Structure formats: C-alpha cells, structure tokens
Amino acid sequence: MNRFKLIDAGRILLLVVAVAAVALPLLWVALASFKTPADLNQPGILWFTPTMANWTEVLSSDIFAAVGRSVLVATITVAIAVVVGSMGAYSIARFSTGGSLSRFGILAAQVLPPAVLVFPFLSVAYMLRLNGTLVPIIFSHLSFVVPVVTWFLIGFFAAVPKEIEEQARVDGFGRFDTFRLVVLPQVLPGIGAAAIFGFTLSWNDMFYGLILSPSNSTILPVAIAGFNTFRGVELGPMSVAILIAIIPVVIASFFVQKRLVQGISGGAVKG
Amino acid sequence: MKFQNAMMAPLLSVMAVAVGFPLLYSFWLGFTSYQLVSGGVTDFVGLDNYIRVLSDPDYWASLSATATYVFLSVTFELIIGLTIALALQSQKWFTNFTRSFLLAPMFITPIAVGLMFRFFLNDQLGAIPYYLDQVGLSYDFFGSGRALISLAFIDVWQWTPFMVLLLLAGLESIPKQPVEAARVDGANRFYIFRRVTLPMLSPILIVAVLLRGLDALKVFEYVYATTRGGPGIETKTIQYLTYQNGISYFRLAEASAMAFILLIIVMGVIVLLFRRLERVNVR
Numbered sequence: 008m009n010r011f012k013l014i015d016a017g018r019i020l021l022l023v024v025a026v027a028a029v030a031l032p033l034l035w036v037a038l039a040s041f042k043t044p045a046d047l048n049q050p051g052i053l054w055f056t057p058t059m060a061n062w063t064e065v066l067s068s069d070i071f072a073a074v075g076r077s078v079l080v081a082t083i084t085v086a087i088a089v090v091v092g093s094m095g096a097y098s099i100a101r102f103s104t105g106g107s108l109s110r111f112g113i114l115a116a117q118v119l120p121p122a123v124l125v126f127p128f129l130s131v132a133y134m135l136r137l138n139g140t141l142v143p144i145i146f147s148h149l150s151f152v153v154p155v156v157t158w159f160l161i162g163f164f165a166a167v168p169k170e171i172e173e174q175a176r177v178d179g180f181g182r183f184d185t186f187r188l189v190v191l192p193q194v195l196p197g198i199g200a201a202a203i204f205g206f207t208l209s210w211n212d213m214f215y216g217l218i219l220s221p222s223n224s225t226i227l228p229v230a231i232a233g234f235n236t237f238r239g240v241e242l243g244p245m246s247v248a249i250l251i252a253i254i255p256v257v258i259a260s261f262f263v264q265k266r267l268v269q270g271i272s273g274g275a276v277k278g
Numbered sequence: 279m280k281f282q283n284a285m286m287a288p289l290l291s292v293m294a295v296a297v298g299f300p301l302l303y304s305f306w307l308g309f310t311s312y313q314l315v316s317g318g319v320t321d322f323v324g325l326d327n328y329i330r331v332l333s334d335p336d337y338w339a340s341l342s343a344t345a346t347y348v349f350l351s352v353t354f355e356l357i358i359g360l361t362i363a364l365a366l367q368s369q370k371w372f373t374n375f376t377r378s379f380l381l382a383p384m385f386i387t388p389i390a391v392g393l394m395f396r397f398f399l400n401d402q403l404g405a406i407p408y409y410l411d412q413v414g415l416s417y418d419f420f421g422s423g424r425a426l427i428s429l430a431f432i433d434v435w436q437w438t439p440f441m442v443l444l445l446l447a448g449l450e451s452i453p454k455q456p457v458e459a460a461r462v463d464g465a466n467r468f469y470i471f472r473r474v475t476l477p478m479l480s481p482i483l484i485v486a487v488l489l490r491g492l493d494a495l496k497v498f499e500y501v502y503a504t505t506r507g508g509p510g511i512e513t514k515t516i517q518y519l520t521y522q523n524g525i526s527y528f529r530l531a532e533a534s535a536m537a538f539i540l541l542i543i544v545m546g547v548i549v550l551l552f553r554r555l556e557r558v559n560v561r
Contacts, residue, residue, distance in 0.1 A: 018365045024381055028435070035405050039397070043287040047312055050408040084399050087292065095289030102282035109286075109554065114555070115548050116297045118492040121518040126307060126530045127300035149296040157289060182281045211387040214498050215516070218525055228389045232503065242397055249390040259384035261378050268447035272485065272555070
C-alpha cells in the first residue's frame with residue numbers, strides 16, 4: 008500500500024506546485040503595485056512600506072475612459088453576437104441548416120488569423136471616415152465573437168429535447184414563438200456562459216484594438232501596453248493597470264467554467 | 279422564406295459583413311500595390327506580392343520561428359496539462375477551488391500576461407533572475423537563442439489551463455467499466471492508463487492539441503510586450519511580422535499576401551480538426 012501513498016503524495020505535491028506557479032507571478036504584480044520606484048529596483052525585497060501612489064496615479068488618470076470604451080465595445084459586440092448567434096445556432100442544431108458546411112464555416116471563422124482581416128477593416132474605416140471611432144473595432148470584434156458564440160451555443164441547443172418543442176407546437180405556438188418562449192429559456196444558462204465568454208474575448212483583444220483604435224481614445228489592453236512603450240517603463244502604475252484588466256475577467260470566469268467545455272467543443276464533449 | 283433559413287439570415291448577414299467581405303477584400307489586396315499612404319491608388323500586380331514574400335528569407339525565418347514556438351508551447355502544454363488533469367481527476371479535497379484557480383490564467387488579457395512576465399523575468403527588475411542570482415546562476419531570459427523559449431514558456435503559463443479544462447472533461451466522460459475490468463484483470467496503473475484511458479481520450483486530446491496549435495499560431499501580444507521580434511529577428515512571429523509590414527511600413531498589400539499564406543496553412547489544420555470533431559460528435 009505504500010506505493011499508492013507515494014503516488015498520492017506526488018499528486019498533491021504536483022497540484023501545490025501548479026497552484027504556486029499560477030499564483031506567484033500574479034502576487035508579484037500585486038506587490039509591485041504597492042511599491043515605490045526605489046523598492047521596485049530591488050526585486051528581492053519583501054518587507055517594504057506600501058505606497059498608494061501608483062493606485063492614486065492610475066485611478067485618477069484616463070484609464071477608466073479606456074475601461075469604459077472596452078466595456079462599450081464588448082457589450083455591443085456580445086449583444087449582436089447573442090441575438091444572431093442564438094437564432095443561427097438553433098437553426099443549425101435543430102434543422103442542420105446548411106449541413107456540415109455551416110459548422111465548418113463557423114469553426115473556420117473563429118480560428119481565422121486576425122492579420123488576414125485587420126487591413127480591410129483599416130482601409131474601409133479610412134474610406135468611410137470612421138477611423139478615430141470605435142465602429143471599426145466593434146466590427147473587427149464581431150468577426151471572432153459571433154462565430155465563437157454561435158459555435159458555443161450549437162451544443163446547448165442540440166441538447167434541448169425535441170419533445171418540448173413538439174408539445175409547444177401542438178399547444179398552438181408559432182415557430183418563432185416556440186423558439187423564443189419555449190426553447191430559449193431551456194438554454195439560458197448556456198447563453199449566459201456564451202455571453203460572458205464572448206465578453207472576455209472582446210475585452211482581452213489587443214491586436215485589432217492596437218491597429219484600429221484612435222491613439223488618443225483607445226481600449227483597455229492597448230492602454231495597458233501604453234504604460235510600457237510611450238512613457239518609458241512605469242512598472243508601478245503598469246502593475247495597477249494589469250490588475251484592473253485582470254480582476255473582472257477572472258471573477259467572471261468562475262461563473263462560466265462549468266459550461267465552458269461543452270461550449271468550446273461545440274457540444275462534442277459534455278462538461 | 280423557410281423558417282430555418284430565416285433564422286440563419288441574421289447570422290449570415292453579420293458574418294458576411296464582418297468576415298466574408300474583409301476576407302475577399304484582403305485576398306484582392308494581396309494582388310495589388312495598395313499602400314496606406316498612397317491614398318488608395320491601386321494597381322493590379324498579379325502574384326508580385328506573393329513572389330516577393332515567398333522569396334524573402336525573413337518570411338521563412340518568421341515561419342520557422344512561429345513553427346518552433348507552436349511546437350514547443352503545445353508539446354509542453356499537452357504534457358503538463360495531461361499530468362495536471364490526471365492529478366485533478368482523483369483529487370478529493372478543495373476540488374472546486376483548485377480547479378477554478380488553475381483555470382484562471384486562460385482568461386487573463388494576453389498583453390497583461392506578456393507585460394507581467396516581461397518584468398518578472400527582467401534581468402534587473404525581475405524576481406526570477408534575482409533569485410537565480412542569489413544562488414549564483416545568471417540566465418538572460420530574453421537573450422539570443424533563449425527569447426523564443428521564454429515566449430513559449432509564457433504561452434505555457436497562460437494556456438496549459440485550456441488543455442487541463444478539455445482533458446479533464448474528456449477523462450471524466452470516459453466510461454468507468456473498461457478501467458474497472460482492466461483492474462480486475464490485474465493490470466497495473468500505468469498499463470491501464472496507456473492501453474485503456476489514453477486510447478479513449480485520444481479524440482478529445484487531438485481536438486485540444488489542434489485548437490491550441492491554431493491559437494498559438496496567432497501569437498502577437500507576448501512578442502509585442504517583451505521582445506518586439508528581437509534579438510535580431512529571432513522572435514519575429516508571423517503575426518508580428520505581418521503587423522510590422524502593414525502598420526509600421528504601410529505595406530498593406532504585402533502584409534495581406536503574408537497573412538493569406540498563413541491562412542492556407544491554417545485551413546489545412548482546420549480541415550483536419552473538423553474531421554476529428556465530426557467523428558467525436560458521431561460517437
């Protein structure tokens with residue numbers, strides 16, 4: 008029996024190491040956000056007098072304008088994605104509309120390299136004089152959030168038993184009412200998870216934002232990168248900005264993890 | 279219009295505007311001499327851009343750097359991810375906490391992860407080089423021959439959770455009977471894992487590897503945050519090279535050609551992935 012105890016001990020040790028590997032860089036950034044520039048130059052220092060200077064500096068800067076723009080972009084993108092995505096996913100899951108071509112197209116669209124799509128967005132934005140607005144960013148985010156959300160929802164719609172739909176039809180519901188009043192409530196948890204997942208994807212994107220957003224009014228990930236490039240290295244304030252970007256999505260992630268697998272695999276694996 | 283098509287129509291319209299049109303436009307750009315600063319003057323130049331890109335040694339260097347990056351990161355993510363998934367599967371205490379916590383990195387903004395590690399590994403400001411120095415070791419994480427490995431390591435930190443997520447779900451959906459039967463027959467743990475668990479896990483394993491590979495191909499933020507392609511052009515990945523050509527040098531046409539060559543590679547992988555997924559679905 009000793010051998011099995013050894014395996015268990017190894018297993019626990021492995022998990023402790025894994026948790027530490029995830030936690031340490033994050034803790035280090037959290038500590039750095041309370042350090043003065045002098046303390047930051049001594050990376051080994053653990054006992055230091057915490058300063059709120061970095062936090063007050065960042066919180067009084069225009070970072071919340073960038074946060075607001077990121078929230079706006081993500082909300083509009085996700086709202087459109089959930090509406091068209093749930094209708095399309097229902098159609099694909101229930102009637103296999105378009106055969107396997109639909110599924111293939113949606114899968115292909117969500118893994119398309121952004122470098123392929125970004126330049127058309129840029130040059131059309133210039134042509135329509137929309138450069139300097141958030142419109143091109145919203146369109147670019149639609150290009151990956153819509154297929155991901157649709158893909159995510161197919162599996163959830165496929166899992167709804169046909170019988171309740173047939174019963175609703177017998178009870179005199181129209182086709183669209185059946186979808187809206189009978190099927191949608193069944194997949195509400197899936198839609199919630201898809202919406203949160205889509206929101207984090209949009210919130211986290213930097214590539215499109217970097218190229219398409221106006222330099223003076225950018226979205227959060229680009230603003231974070233700005234702490235590194237334009238004003239030299241401002242490690243303290245940057246740590247604060249990193250934490251501001253991380254905390255909301257990590258909290259949101261706890262709500263979607265259970266349904267994530269089913270969504271990512273398009274219903275192929277039940278979570 | 280039939281109901282099922284009416285339900286598809288909004289999705290198709292959005293996809294046509296946000297994906298279809300830019301895709302075609304980009305394909306067309308690749309055959310022109312379009313430059314952002316030339317005010318939209320475009321001449322059709324045929325395959326010139328493609329020929330220039332394909333005969334550019336920097337492009338090939340970039341392809342090979344990207345391939346190395348994808349191979350390194352996905353391999354380590356698979357090995358570490360599978361090990362952690364197996365450990366989590368038989369865990370009894372703190373299961374919810376450990377799982378949620380270990381999955382957290384995959385939700386973090388990649389640029390934040392990149393910048394975090396840029397300074398965590400920085401040879402003057404970073405904690406890791408500091409402690410290495412304390413024990414008498416000196417290692418420059420972003421030096422020549424090492425930068426690409428460090429970038430892959432950042433990818434491993436952020437995306438191993440994705441592997442854990444999918445593989446753990448795969449492990450938990452495996453039926454119990456074959457494993458029990460093998461155990462009754464006296465097979466040891468290792469044998470059961472190799473001959474029973476692994477074959478049943480392989481469909482989801484392959485899907486996870488392909489999805490990760492496709493995503494790793496698009497690496498940009500880590501490069502932007504840490505090395506900016508250096509030292510030399512060692513870490514200039516495809517997405518970064520394309521970005522530089524299009525944005526810093528305004529050569530949109532050439533950049534579009536570059537992106538399309540990458541797209542052809544990606545399409546090949548997608549076909550493979552799709553066949554796999556169909557098969558998983560049928561089972």
